[in-house]
Amino acid sequence: MTAFFALATSLLWGLADFGGGLLTRRSPALTVVVVSQSIAALVLGVIVVATGGWSEAGPRLWFAVAAGLVGPVALLSFYKALALGPMGVVSPLATLSVAVPIGVGLVLGERPGLLQVAGIAVAVGGVVLAGGPQLGGAAVQRRTIGLTLVAALGFGTVFTLIAEASTTVTGLFLALFVQRVTNVAAGGATLYASARRGGAVLPASGFPWAALPALAFVGLADVAANGTYSVAAQHGPVTVAAVLASLYPVVTALAARGFLRERLRAVQAAGAGLALLGTLLLATG
Numbered sequence: 386m387t388a389f390f391a392l393a394t395s396l397l398w399g400l401a402d403f404g405g406g407l408l409t410r411r412s413p414a415l416t417v418v419v420v421s422q423s424i425a426a427l428v429l430g431v432i433v434v435a436t437g438g439w440s441e442a443g444p445r446l447w448f449a450v451a452a453g454l455v456g457p458v459a460l461l462s463f464y465k466a467l468a469l470g471p472m473g474v475v476s477p478l479a480t481l482s483v484a485v486p487i488g489v490g491l492v493l494g495e496r497p498g499l500l501q502v503a504g505i506a507v508a509v510g511g512v513v514l515a516g517g518p519q520l521g522g523a524a525v526q527r528r529t530i531g532l533t534l535v536a537a538l539g540f541g542t543v544f545t546l547i548a549e550a551s552t553t554v555t556g557l558f559l560a561l562f563v564q565r566v567t568n569v570a571a572g573g574a575t576l577y578a579s580a581r582r583g584g585a586v587l588p589a590s591g592f593p594w595a596a597l598p599a600l601a602f603v604g605l606a607d608v609a610a611n612g613t614y615s616v617a618a619q620h621g622p623v624t625v626a627a628v629l630a631s632l633y634p635v636v637t638a639l640a641a642r643g644f645l646r647e648r649l650r651a652v653q654a655a656g657a658g659l660a661l662l663g664t665l666l667l668a669t670g
């Protein structure tokens with residue numbers, strides 16, 4: 386069950402990142418984040434009311450609030466790093482986010498078996514290679530590296546916090562709703578401050594109404610990924626769930642290949658193969 390839900394997480398996050406990347410080519414990144422998360426919050430609010438999720442309110446919701454505050458910072462740092470530096474460096478480096486939940490799992494006493502340790506090493510190496518690391522070319526700015534590391538730390542922290550935010554299905558819906566409301570509040574405040582300073586809020590053509598279905602997909606896929614990761618982490622070792630969930634860059638690369646006809650470099654194809662091998666080792670270990 387852990388492997389299934391963690392792999393579902395990587396699929397959903399990979400598709401959400403792909404969709405978000407396309408949308409930010411036409412609209413400001415912060416606007417994409419706020420609108421997509423607002424749609425997700427509305428849907429989750431309906432689900433919480435329908436399932437009686439309010440009865441699950443408790444101290445654990447503070448984990449969801451914290452995840453909602455950290456998430457926008459991580460996303461904006463990631464998008465800024467992508468704008469400043471080569472994706473072939475930024476994307477693989479961001480996968481260091483997996484170190485946070487793995488570290489927490491080890492501190493809490495999890496001890497993966499030898500086969501799982503091998504799977505973790507192979508899968509993480511595969512994910513880095515799948516991003517197509519650029520070993521040559523001009524030096525990357527320190528600011529780009531710093532922003533990417535901030536994003537990685539933020540993503541890993543969200544992984545860990547959302548896994549602690551609930552213990553039941555209805556509680557999970559409530560936790561995800563609280564996280565999204567916090568996301569929107571924090572992102573909206575930042576967007577307002579940016580607008581007051583003269584920053585771009587909307588594309589030149591106005592609000593992208595035609596992109597609403599895509600924005601909804603990005604927001605809901607991200608929510609679903611948080612949910613499946615929480616289930617995976619609660620039903621098995623966090624170390625295994627975190628590594629399998631971190632395979633999303635492979636999904637993003639394959640989506641770009643399928644929809645945008647982007648050719649996979651040899652190093653990316655090799656990385657995808659290693660990630661699959663590492664997944665098999667983890668699942669069988």
